[in-house]
Amino acid sequence: MSAPSDLPFQPGSNGLNGDGIPILRCELCGLGMTHLGDLPGRMGKASIRVFRCYPCNRIVSHSC
Numbered sequence: 001m002s003a004p005s006d007l008p009f010q011p012g013s014n015g016l017n018g019d020g021i022p023i024l025r026c027e028l029c030g031l032g033m034t035h036l037g038d039l040p041g042r043m044g045k046a047s048i049r050v051f052r053c054y055p056c057n058r059i060v061s062h063s064c
Contacts, residue, residue, distance in 0.1 A: 021035060022035045022049055022051075023035070024051045024060070024062075026053035026055075026056055026058060026060075028053070028056050028058060029053065029055055029056050031053060031055055031056075033051040033052060033053045033058075033060065034051065034052050034053075034054065035049070035050075035051055036050040036051060036052050036059075037049075037050055038050070038064065039061075041064075046063040046064055047063070047064045048061050048062070048063060048064065049061065049062050049063075049064050
């Protein structure tokens with residue numbers, strides 16, 4: 001998944017819910033993942049957004 005358009009975001013072109021909270025669907029079970037937080041970018045690198053699927057106990061990160 002290299003391009004943002006490849007991310008399995010829920011409805012909405014920007015991957016945010018109505019409150020502005022990032023949302024993502026788990027690729028394994030299809031349930032919504034919880035946004036744990038954003039890690040700041042350092043030394044010219046992009047920031048990282050971290051999600052967790054509690055039913056699968058899976059953690060996923062994506063560059064923002």
